[in-house]
Amino acid sequence: MQINFTHHQSAHCENGVISNLMKHHGFNVSEPMAFGIGSGLLFCYIPFLMVNHAPAFTYRALPGIIFKRFAKRVGIKIKREKFKNPQLAKARLDENLKNNNPVGLQVGVYNLVYFPDEYRFHFNAHNLVVYGKENDTYLISDPVMETVTTLTDKQLEKVRFAKGAFAPKGHIYYPIDFPKELNLEKAIIKGIKHTCRDMLAPMPVLGVKGIRHTAKLIRKWPKKKGVKKANHYLGQIVRMQEEIGTGGGGFRYIFAAFLQESSKVLNKPELSELSKEMTNIGDLWRDFAVDASRIYKNRSAKDDAYNNVASQLEVIADKEEVFFKKLKKAVK
Amino acid sequence: MKKDEVPQDKSNLESANFKELCYAVDENGDYTTVNSSGWDPKTIALNKAIEEIKERVENARQRVLNNETSPIEYYMELHKMDLPILASYVGIWKWRVKRHFKPSIFNKLSNKTLEKYANVFDISIEQLKNIELHAD
Numbered sequence: 001m002q003i004n005f006t007h008h009q010s011a012h013c014e015n016g017v018i019s020n021l022m023k024h025h026g027f028n029v030s031e032p033m034a035f036g037i038g039s040g041l042l043f044c045y046i047p048f049l050m051v052n053h054a055p056a057f058t059y060r061a062l063p064g065i066i067f068k069r070f071a072k073r074v075g076i077k078i079k080r081e082k083f084k085n086p087q088l089a090k091a092r093l094d095e096n097l098k099n100n101n102p103v104g105l106q107v108g109v110y111n112l113v114y115f116p117d118e119y120r121f122h123f124n125a126h127n128l129v130v131y132g133k134e135n136d137t138y139l140i141s142d143p144v145m146e147t148v149t150t151l152t153d154k155q156l157e158k159v160r161f162a163k164g165a166f167a168p169k170g171h172i173y174y175p176i177d178f179p180k181e182l183n184l185e186k187a188i189i190k191g192i193k194h195t196c197r198d199m200l201a202p203m204p205v206l207g208v209k210g211i212r213h214t215a216k217l218i219r220k221w222p223k224k225k226g227v228k229k230a231n232h233y234l235g236q237i238v239r240m241q242e243e244i245g246t247g248g249g250g251f252r253y254i255f256a257a258f259l260q261e262s263s264k265v266l267n268k269p270e271l272s273e274l275s276k277e278m279t280n281i282g283d284l285w286r287d288f289a290v291d292a293s294r295i296y297k298n299r300s301a302k303d304d305a306y307n308n309v310a311s312q313l314e315v316i317a318d319k320e321e322v323f324f325k326k327l328k329k330a331v332k
Numbered sequence: 333m334k335k336d337e338v339p340q341d342k343s344n345l346e347s348a349n350f351k352e353l354c355y356a357v358d359e360n361g362d363y364t365t366v367n368s369s370g371w372d373p374k375t376i377a378l379n380k381a382i383e384e385i386k387e388r389v390e391n392a393r394q395r396v397l398n399n400e401t402s403p404i405e406y407y408m409e410l411h412k413m414d415l416p417i418l419a420s421y422v423g424i425w426k427w428r429v430k431r432h433f434k435p436s437i438f439n440k441l442s443n444k445t446l447e448k449y450a451n452v453f454d455i456s457i458e459q460l461k462n463i464e465l466h467a468d
Contacts, residue, residue: 011353011365032355032363052381053388053414110412116348118378122417146350146367163420164413232384235377242374244345244352253333253355257363279357283333293373296380 002132005102007141007148011247011254013127014066015040016143017104020129021175024102027182036258037073037187038066039194041251045205045214049165052121054236057214059250061198063106063125063166067173069194073187077177082169086157089170093130093138096174102131102141106171108162114142114149119244124166130156144245188262189331195255196328199320208324211317215310222306230306231296238289249282256282259327270330274323281319288312333357335366343370344378385412396463402438403463404429407453421452 005024010016010031018034035041039061046056060066071078083089096103108124109115132139136153151159160170199207214237221230241250256278263271288309295305333356345351351367358364392406408418419426424445431437432445443457450460459465 009353009365009367011355050414052412053384114348116344118344118347118382121412144352164417167420232380235380238373238377239381242371242377247353247355248333248338248368248371253363257355260363275363276361279333286333289373293376297376 001097002134002139003097003100003102005129005131005141008143009146010143012040012060012245012251013143014038014063014125015254017127017129018067018070020141020143021102021104025175025178027178029182030257030261032254032258032261033184033188034070035066035251035254036195036262037184037191038068038070039191039198040066041195041255042198043207043210043250045210045217047205051165052236054233055217057237057240059241059246063127064171067104069191070187071175073190074182074184075179076175078173079176080171080173082171084169086161086170089160089172090153090157092172094133096172097130097133101174102129103172103174104129105160106168106173107156107159108164108168109159110162111155111158113151113155114145122162122164124162124164124168184265188266192262192327192331196324196331199324200328208317208321211313211320215313215317218306218310218313234292234306234309235296238292241285242289249285252278252282252285268330274327274330277323277326281316281323284312284316284319288316335359335364338366338368339371340368341370341372341375343372343375345370385409393463399435401433402435403460404438404449405433406463407449407455407460407466411453418452422448424448 008016008020008023010019012031012035015031015034018038019029019031022029022034042059042061044058046058049056067078081092083092093103105128107126107128108122109126110120110122112120112126128143129141130138131141137150138153138156140149140151142149160168162168201207201209203209204213218234221233225233242248247254256275259271259275259278263269263275291312292309295309333354335356335358338354338356346369351369353365354368355363356366389406389409392401392409395401396403396406413421415426415429419429422429432441446457446460450457453460455466
């Protein structure tokens with residue numbers, strides 16, 4: 001059985017699942033819209049958590065939260081379930097497919113066979129849509145892939161019950177109730193306000209302050225951790241920033257696209273100007289990645305190379321601080 | 333980023349035959365999406381991370397052969413895991429898994445426990461006991 005579902009490729013998995021499921025139910029919500037309303041943009045250094053033997057940084061909100069906020073703000077209801085028992089999880093999935101309902105699943109990447117080997121790490125916050133089943137094979141629409149793909153029931157069970165941080169536990173979700181019309185205007189404003197609050201938060205590891213904190217860490221790494229570790233850590237920052245699903249520039253471009261679209265919906269030309277500014281900030285993030293990659297490529301141990309990229313981050317932090325203050329005023 | 337600035341470098345994505353989606357602005361300053369085959373700074377970072385893992389695996393292999401650690405640590409590194417991830421996969425407390433890294437303790441493990449590890453690593457108990465039997 002196969003549900004008539006249209007696959008659209010997206011930059012980021014969670015926004016993509018939201019956007020694709022909404023489109024399936026007849027609401028034209030773009031990926032940037034889903035990302036912006038769900039307040040996906042962030043910067044956070046997560047102390048004490050090591051991922052792949054390096055400190056953890058994130059450029060976006062925690063898994064699941066974007067959809068949760070999006071649903072609340074536009075007034076749709078989502079049904080979510082997690083399971084202890086894989087059989088039950090499978091039964092619930094089959095039930096939904098029988099009822100012609102495509103569902104979102106949270107999965108681990110490590111056993112996702114259609115991903116390139118090099119990208120298969122123990123990362124458990126990936127999202128995809130299942131839109132049908134033929135014998136023992138599930139039809140999969142993974143938003144970061146160009147086309148649809150398939151997984152056998154064994155393969156799907158493995159990724160649904162991956163273990164470790166953010167273990168999906170068979171997490172299944174789908175919208176069950178829609179308003180007659182989506183009220184985007186209010187939702188957009190709420191989404192923007194929330195992002196401004198996060199980015200300007202008075203917390204040392206969050207938002208603009210988090211970026212400055214990271215710059216300080218980078219200055220210390222070569223002396224404190226040795227060149228090898230410092231390079232590995234720096235590589236991790238770039239990988240998190242430019243991993244598949246960021247759309248480039250640590251999600252800044254998706255956010256800029258969201259502001260541009262919002263300026264039309266709200267009829268606020270100043271948002272379109274701010275979109276341009278965010279695009280420039282995204283470019284700065286990319287320049288940072290280029291310079292950081294030069295350091296770990298050449299294994300150059302010069303202190304001022306680290307100081308140089310750290311200063312770049314501080315410039316970005318200053319620009320983002322100014323930017324989010326302006327944005328906050330613009331939606332007041 | 334402008335539409336024509338979207339990087340089209342060679343990358344690991346090629347092996348899986350797909351391109352990722354990027355957001356960029358067109359000539360009129362409007363946002364659009366463009367497929368990218370990869371970007372060098374990112375590919376270098378990824379390759380470095382993989383190199384690092386290979387080094388860890390090789391290092392663990394040597395230490396198993398020198399009887400300094402048990403094969404469990406080798407297979408853990410081979411599967412890109414760390415202690416918390418392995419512990420949650422086998423369903424054994426971290427401090428006990430760490431204890432199982434000691435060769436003297438590993439040699440005394442029951443078949444039942446060994447099987448738990450073998451299942452997680454998708455290998456036989458013989459392969460778990462002797463890493464030379466594992467063809468990578």
